[in-house]
Amino acid sequence: MTRQKLLARVRESRLFWPLTALAVILLFDALFAPGFFRIGIIDDPVYGPHLYGNLIDVLNNGAPLMLVSIGMTLVIATSGVDLSVGAVIAISAAMGAVLINPALGDRLITNDILTADTTNTPLPLIILADLAAGTLCGLWNGFLVSRARIQPMVATLILMVAGRGIAQLITNGQIMTIYYTPYFWFGNGFILGLPVSIYIVAGVALLAWVLVRKTALGLFIESTGVNARAAYYAGLDERNIKLLAYTFCGFTGAIAGLILSSYVHSSDANNIGANYELDAILAVVMGGTLMSGGRFSIVASIIGAMVIWAFTITMYTFGVPADALTAAKAVLVLLVILLYSEFSQRLLGRWSLRKGPSHDAAH
């Protein structure tokens, strides 16, 4: 009886499905990719001794997606969606790259000025500008959704279409290469042998968790997502809650842009953060948050993002070309759809009922 209850509790937990998916992928690796779990220590001349290996790559490469999916979780929980995160990443990255450019504002630009390892803008200011640009984008989305009352998908579509254009406008259409070494620390640095980016994710996740679980904000977000009008009649200003969710999503997108541009040492307005909006939505859905809003779990979304990257790195290990990877990803989405659809949920529910010891006519 208690065993049955425990099983039911485990199955009903938000973390069950994403953790199962992660376990299945890792099990697959353990069986078919010997050496996938090998973690070594490398003494890097720049960043000192640190760990390396596929699992570290999952964490480091997946960090931007994890960040974005934290923000996306809150937005989806208010029954919205933010399609513009990829564009926000591009804008934030473009902002950083332009400000770092040591020849900023100069008329005469020579190659050694451009490729010098210096900048005229202090690093904190660059970071601040990055974050401000992304947060502003989020604020714009939130304004359109909460004040102008435009459907979330359309409202964020506007920035999705225009955003990469704006990013190109900022960089003047160039693919900016970054030569300023301190900037690389965010995407390539290590603290205590682990990537810096993972600490950033932990920090943002903790911030979000404290905000939504230690204050009433999480409850407000959920009630807005379940029924915005009812939340309004209950005395909640659902407009500001939506505004906050979208702004926070823009903020996380900005950090993701910072890490990504730091990781690849450049900002390419057309390609940086491509498909991130879709991956983030996938991560959130995998984490069990319904697209229609309501109950959400930040940790489950982060694990969802990990699943996507564990899957990606696994595919790379098997030599699948990056372009063809999307087909494999489609299979992943298909599995998610099948698992989470009402039909299969009903089937699962019936199955567990039948196995349950105390099922009677009342059910």
Add this chain to the structure above:
Amino acid sequence: MTQRTKLFLLNHGPLLTTVAIFLLAYVIGGQLYPAMQKPQVFFNLFINNGSLLIVSIGMTFVILTGGIDLSVASVIALTTVASAVLLQNGLPPLVVMPLMLLMGIAFGAVLGGFIHFLKVQPFVVTLMGSFFARGMAYIISLTSVTIKDGFYNDLALTPIYIPFVPNAYVYSYALVGPVLFLVTIYLAFFTRFGRTVYAIGNNEQSARLMGLPVGRTKISVYAFSGFCSALAGIVWSIALLSGYGRYAPSMELDAIASVVMGGTMLTGGVGNPVGTLFGVLINGTIVSLLQFNGTLSSWWTRIGVGALTLVFIGIQSLFYVRRKTSG
């Protein structure tokens, strides 16, 4: 009489605004750049935006039911690659084309089936379709494949002169869009299928209670969109005489933006293919204006389309609120 005019304006306001903005943009362009007054520039809109027009028409129906189809651009890419490889292997074009159309229909129908039977959001399902089609395109060929088929060459390079307009021509593939447009006008307004689409978009529950075939219609709408995407893919492969997985990047966005600019509401039930035609023309006009200007950079297209989408959404909601209050 005035009451009637008012009602007409309220009902067709967004569409009339779209048409007006298109004409305005075109006339202003003509004033700024005299070369734009040539009739050929107008016909170039159809040549350059043939694929976009076709997928946007398919997208219109999907959006009218309240859904969305994100897979169109990837299906275009898949069609170009698949047909290029099949042609290279010696299959005759008259076999390849129907095969591609069948593939598009089947693809759309499967997506529609997922949406209807599993009750999953169209957004997620068509996203999967998009991933799948794009990936398949790369699995077939990672590099660009040229088409050397004689029939495709003829279709691509034979100009058809427009009667009564001197020196103006289109290529045969540019006519596919307008023909499809006429067919869909008939479909939307004069068939049971079209009317059911509108009913579902307005309220799926009441459509079902009225006994309308909701499931069948929804699946056929996605199948139709798949058909349009495959058709657009064929047009694309004729126009560029090659197939490549990277073709039509984020064209689904352009298609959605064109549909929205054409006055179709993303909540479904309001709008029509006529607006979509003008939405596509506006999109094309912006690009032409940038080309004629020459000093403006390409990214202004995207910013312009984004800004115009915002303007149109504003106009739409204005009309919508007015119509609701005036009963």
